[in-house]
Amino acid sequence: MRSKIVAGNWKMNKNLAETEVLLAELSAKLPDTKAEVMVAPTFVNLSAAVDQLKSSSIEVVAQNMHFAENGAYTGEISANMLLGIGVDTVIIGHSERRAYFGETDEILAKKVVAALGKNMRVMFCFGEELEDRKSSNHFKIVESQLKNALFSLDASAWSKIILAYEPVWAIGTGETASPEQAQEMHAFIRKTITNAYDAGIANNVSILYGGSVKPNNAVEIFSKPDVDGGLIGGAALVADDFIAIINAIA
């Protein structure tokens, strides 16, 4: 049975002091929810976040990792380093990594394999750009992103995968995919996974929507049958907004 998940990707925001304040507020206000709640602070604050949340149900996850075990990769972070501080879920393939840091499907496939090889959970992000949607190429693009990075995996690996569909044109723009557009794509993603594997795997994987989810649109987006929660950017930086979005999970 797939789980509902609300994850906050803090991106390059919040220094240590600000991280502690936001986490304290989130812990204090966290409602009873059936959603798994995750936060992804920046690398330098992960360890402090894990310590601060050790008696909370909020999970601390990483925004990225390198595929190599260790070695001469200045500025990079390995799976072992994350595991060593108690972080065992990692976001891979965020559109900002793809756009600003040249992460290709090939690199992302290696990262996915490296994380799964360490028994980590992977939140894999993907989604089309505006031009793809305008030219009605969005289904093709999404299908190829999934195929290139994930469809060589053994079926057994899928219990460790969470998907986050994030249309690039909706990220940080205030423009959201309509609930119908999100549902249409999420249903397509499940059909694509059914074709590549089987319906059991497709129905068990959580598919989150990301892209300008806010307190005022979360209920409608999350009400769609194939939307299992959200990957939240800007609104995850404000405790009351993030809590309201968690509360939007039915």
Ligand SMILES: O=C[C@H](O)COP(=O)(O)O
């Ligand atoms: O990782 C989160 C997404 O990029 C969404 O960001 P946003 O909610 O600020 O649009």
